[in-house]
Amino acid sequence: xxxxxxxxxxxxxxxxxxxxxxxxxxxKKHDREIPIRTGNRHEQPVVRTGNRYEQxxxxxxxxxxxxxxxxENYKFREMTQQQEVLLAVMDAxxxxxxxxxxELPDLREKWIESASDILTGAPPRxxxxxxxxxxxxLIDESMRxxxxxxxxxxxxxxxxxxxxxxxxxAGWWEETNVPQAAPMLCMPKKSGxxxxxxxxxxxxxxxxxxxxxxxxxxxxxxDVARAKYRSKIDMSDAYEQIRVEPNDVWKTAFSTVYGTFVxxxxxxxxxxxxxxxxxxxxxxxxEFIGRFVHVYLDDIFVFxxxxxxxxxxxxxxxxxxxxxxxxxxxxxxxxxxKRMDCLGHIIDDRGxxxxxxxxxxxxxxxxxxxxxxxxxxxxxxxxxxxxxxxVTAYTGPIAxxxxxxxxxxxxxxHQVCMDxxxxxxxxxxxxxxxxxxxxEPIWLICD
Numbered sequence: 518x519x520x521x522x523x524x525x526x527x528x529x530x531x532x533x534x535x536x537x538x539x540x541x542x543x544x545k546k547h548d549r550e551i552p553i554r555t556g557n558r559h560e561q562p563v564v565r566t567g568n569r570y571e572q573x574x575x576x577x578x579x580x581x582x583x584x585x586x587x588x589e590n591y592k593f594r595e596m597t598q599q600q601e602v603l604l605a606v607m608d609a610x611x612x613x614x615x616x617x618x619x620e621l622p623d624l625r626e627k628w629i630e631s632a633s634d635i636l637t638g639a640p641p642r643x644x645x646x647x648x649x650x651x652x653x654x655l656i657d658e659s660m661r662x663x664x665x666x667x668x669x670x671x672x673x674x675x676x677x678x679x680x681x682x683x684x685x686x687a688g689w690w691e692e693t694n695v696p697q698a699a700p701m702l703c704m705p706k707k708s709g710x711x712x713x714x715x716x717x718x719x720x721x722x723x724x725x726x727x728x729x730x731x732x733x734x735x736x737x738x739x740d741v742a743r744a745k746y747r748s749k750i751d752m753s754d755a756y757e758q759i760r761v762e763p764n765d766v767w768k769t770a771f772s773t774v775y776g777t778f779v780x781x782x783x784x785x786x787x788x789x790x791x792x793x794x795x796x797x798x799x800x801x802x803x804e805f806i807g808r809f810v811h812v813y814l815d816d817i818f819v820f821x822x823x824x825x826x827x828x829x830x831x832x833x834x835x836x837x838x839x840x841x842x843x844x845x846x847x848x849x850x851x852x853x854x855k856r857m858d859c860l861g862h863i864i865d866d867r868g869x870x871x872x873x874x875x876x877x878x879x880x881x882x883x884x885x886x887x888x889x890x891x892x893x894x895x896x897x898x899x900x901x902x903x904x905x906x907x908v909t910a911y912t913g914p915i916a917x918x919x920x921x922x923x924x925x926x927x928x929x930x931h932q933v934c935m936d937x938x939x940x941x942x943x944x945x946x947x948x949x950x951x952x953x954x955x956x957e958p959i960w961l962i963c964d
Contacts, residue, residue: 644758747857752817752844753846761780
């Protein structure tokens with residue numbers, strides 16, 4: 518080049534390094550490629566390599582159109598094919614579920630029509646004597662009790678009078694004259710209807726207890742939640758469908774504001790009544806329990822893996838009830854249920870949910886004033902403890918208050934524990950029971 522040529526006429530690649538901020542910036546590592554902005558925004562950016570500036574070579578667009586066997590484009594196409602197969606399977610399953618859901622109303626109506634002979638409610642007559650009847654074994658039959666007078670709220674007296682008339686016409690109750698009778702308690706249900714309970718606490722203390730075990734509620738919930746199809750059958754006037762042994766009828770005497778009666782059917786308030794009912798239901802469904810049926814008192818749960826099996830299982834259950842002359846009501850049938858109330862929990866296709874009413878009771882619980890309040894609060898918390906992880910860390914200090922011989926003192930540490938329990942009750946996870954038949958691995962983490 519000529520000596521009089523200016524520095525600006527030199528090519529960019531031969532231009533020495535300029536320390537101006539517009540073209541350079543400090544870099545600790547000289548082997549990095551740092552783009553430098555030039556005057557023309559449409560020009561190819563200049564990069565610095567070592568101590569020189571070079572323009573990068575633009576790749577030919579034809580090179581990107583010839584993928585090899587191991588290129589990323591091939592992997593993307595292969596993954597797309599797998600996704601298409603998965604989506605096709607999911608669409609087929611979704612269409613199958615939609616078709617089955619369309620059939621469910623027809624299946625429900627079919628069962629209601631076929632079981633119409635036992636969906637009439639408890640008939641107005643005495644139930645038959647079965648293999649299991651209610652007995653009242655007293656320790657001392659000559660013992661006499663002191664009872665208070667029966668009472669009934671004015672708002673419920675009309676319902677009580679109608680009930681006495683209906684029960685005496687059906688032969689379930691019989692008016693009589695006896696030397697002593699337990700008072701009847703009258704209270705409203707959630708629906709506003711009358712609930713009658715015999716205050717038989719004194720006679721229950723003088724009764725030999727029936728130690729019949731009750732089914733495991735957790736096992737029932739897990740089996741029902743694992744199944745694809747589930748139904749619930751709730752019996753109507755369940756206790757009134759169980760006969761009392763004729764020799765023990767006189768022990769059922771009770772007094773009302775409308776007279777004194779004895780009952781030929783089992784009563785609410787007898788300490789052995791739940792055990793008697795559970796023994797009868799177990800005897801009726803013994804060959805089905807644990808396979809596709811669970812019975813807890815008057816609740817019958819039917820669970821199956823396919824719609825064909827469920828239809829067969831429901832037929833067997835209705836046949837057993839028909840043979841035992843046990844009657845139901847249509848309003849208490851929950852066939853092919855999508856969301857079921859199962860022993861204080863809610864079950865659907867996603868798993869087991871906590872009852873929102875019970876969780877709200879925990880959140881709204883007032884500060885305990887005595888040991889009985891503590892016992893009731895801890896009882897409700899323990900019933901829902903599997904929905905609240907690490908809740909035992911907070912129930913321990915509160916449980917120490919109710920120990921015998923310890924005075925009741927509600928301290929700040931107890932209030933902190935109670936507040937933490939209420940905070941846990943604000944978030945309720947969904948529990949999905951383990952199904953060993955699925956073939957999925959089960960991970961067990963031990964301390």
